[in-house]
Amino acid sequence: MLAVHFGAGNIGRGFIGQLLYQAGYEVVFVDVNTALVDELNQRKAYRVQLAAAGKPESVVENVSALQGADVEAVAQAIANADLVTTAVGPHILPHIASAIAAGISKRLATSERPLNVIACENMIGGSAALREHVYGFLPEADRALAAAKIGFPNAAVDRIVPLQQHDDKLLVMVEPFFEWAVDQSQVVGEKPQVAGLTYVDDLAPYIERKLFTVNTGHAVIAYLGYQMGYATIDAAIQNAEIAKATRGALGETSALLVIKHGFDEQEHQRYVEKILERFTNPMLSDEVTRVGRSPIRKLSAQDRLVGPALQCTRHGITPDYLGLAIAAALEFDYPEDAEAVRIQSDKNEFGWEQALHNCTGIPAGHSLEEVVRKQARLLQEWTSTHLRRGE
Numbered sequence: 532m533l534a535v536h537f538g539a540g541n542i543g544r545g546f547i548g549q550l551l552y553q554a555g556y557e558v559v560f561v562d563v564n565t566a567l568v569d570e571l572n573q574r575k576a577y578r579v580q581l582a583a584a585g586k587p588e589s590v591v592e593n594v595s596a597l598q599g600a601d602v603e604a605v606a607q608a609i610a611n612a613d614l615v616t617t618a619v620g621p622h623i624l625p626h627i628a629s630a631i632a633a634g635i636s637k638r639l640a641t642s643e644r645p646l647n648v649i650a651c652e653n654m655i656g657g658s659a660a661l662r663e664h665v666y667g668f669l670p671e672a673d674r675a676l677a678a679a680k681i682g683f684p685n686a687a688v689d690r691i692v693p694l695q696q697h698d699d700k701l702l703v704m705v706e707p708f709f710e711w712a713v714d715q716s717q718v719v720g721e722k723p724q725v726a727g728l729t730y731v732d733d734l735a736p737y738i739e740r741k742l743f744t745v746n747t748g749h750a751v752i753a754y755l756g757y758q759m760g761y762a763t764i765d766a767a768i769q770n771a772e773i774a775k776a777t778r779g780a781l782g783e784t785s786a787l788l789v790i791k792h793g794f795d796e797q798e799h800q801r802y803v804e805k806i807l808e809r810f811t812n813p814m815l816s817d818e819v820t821r822v823g824r825s826p827i828r829k830l831s832a833q834d835r836l837v838g839p840a841l842q843c844t845r846h847g848i849t850p851d852y853l854g855l856a857i858a859a860a861l862e863f864d865y866p867e868d869a870e871a872v873r874i875q876s877d878k879n880e881f882g883w884e885q886a887l888h889n890c891t892g893i894p895a896g897h898s899l900e901e902v903v904r905k906q907a908r909l910l911q912e913w914t915s916t917h918l919r920r921g922e
């Protein structure tokens with residue numbers, strides 16, 4: 532069995548590639564990082580280490596890699612594949628679409644075998660979004676055939692894989708926990724059998740539970756932690772005020788999720804506690820600047836902060852703590868993050884309110900705007916007085 536996986540990065544190697552290998556797939560990675568592609572082709576294997584006592588390791592074998600620019604080779608691999616997956620980042624999906632379309636056209640010309648393409652990204656409707664991009668490159672004649680033979684089931688993926696800094700370029704350290712849920716209603720042909728992959732009828736509750744708990748909680752810690760001078764998530768969450776704000780924000784999203792999806796309150800609270808415990812893992816050493824990366828994406832109306840905050844206001848829940856994190860995200864001035872730099876320059880050029888509207892799409896006069904404004908003042912007090920670490 533052959534799987535083509537776009538993105539040989541942290542999640543690609545540390546999660547999806549590992550599970551596919553364990554399920555018996557030969558995995559061909561596609562990446563634009565030449566050093567990574569060369570190393571994978573030279574060694575045909577890499578190590579995955581668990582961030583747990585004793586750092587247990589396993590080896591992923593039977594792997595190789597293609598350069599993303601080699602569209603002909605990538606298309607040929609897709610034509611032969613049994614499964615295609617991605618973990619490149621939401622903003623990269625449009626850039627891999629033409630190669631996937633070329634592969635689909637090649638495949639449809641010679642075979643009737645169904646194929647599923649699963650985007651494993653932190654976004655709602657990732658595979659559906661990729662499908663739109665791919666269809667933009669498919670010739671008219673292939674679209675009807677593709678609709679019957681090529682599935683794009685949406686997925687939710689959860690495993691914390693921080694930035695890697697090892698002498699061994701391929702080694703990847705991951706947390707023990709993982710969850711991969713796929714919408715089975717969109718699968719064509721036989722469902723790929725991968726241990727650790729769970730098929731669900733309705734993905735919405737899974738992805739919202741994950742995005743509005745793991746990613747919301749993480750974002751709250753990252754943006755408040757950055758403001759208060761912490762380098763890593765596990766250090767930041769030790770701060771009592773940050774811990775309180777994180778629990779507060781997850782209290783707001785929990786109330787929303789329980790109303791929206793009918794989750795059992797106690798069971799959901801156990802899920803929240805498990806997530807909070809994952810954030811404290813000192814072996815992950817996960818930088819707040821990684822977790823806070825791309826703040827414009829993270830502040831967008833559907834994403835982990837503004838998404839639940841807007842929905843909270845519609846359900847009578849005041850999103851004070853989410854508002855605090857939104858205010859902190861607007862202050863994330865990490866110079867190596869292009870989106871952070873853009874927000875700061877927008878604030879300078881157009882003012883705080885306009886920058887808030889530009890990033891979040893919160894309509895002028897919306898009650899959430901007032902909540903964020905109030906929390907921005909609170910944040911200023913925090914950071915200018917006793918809470919900035921080391922002062």
Ligand SMILES: NC(=O)C1=CN([C@@H]2O[C@H](COP(=O)(O)OP(=O)(O)OC[C@H]3O[C@@H](n4cnc5c(N)ncnc54)[C@H](O)[C@@H]3O)[C@@H](O)[C@H]2O)C=CC1
Pocket residue numbers: 537538539540541542543561562563564567599618619620621623626627651652653688689690691692693
């Ligand atoms: N790291 C984590 O803990 C988790 C990440 N995710 C999601 O997984 C996705 C990937 O994240 P990471 O693995 O952390 O990022 P990463 O930066 O480690 O990996 C992304 C890889 O994609 C490659 N890439 C970039 N442009 C490409 C192109 N045009 N064609 C092929 N490959 C290309 C990069 O060279 C890199 O190797 C994101 O959507 C992220 O939100 C989801 C759950 C957990």
Ligand SMILES: O=P(O)(O)OC[C@H]1O[C@](O)(CO)[C@@H](O)[C@@H]1O
Pocket residue numbers: 653688689690691692745746747749750821822823824825
């Ligand atoms: O990968 P993104 O969307 O930039 O956000 C970082 C977040 O995603 C994760 O990498 C994985 O869920 C988390 O560690 C963090 O909440």
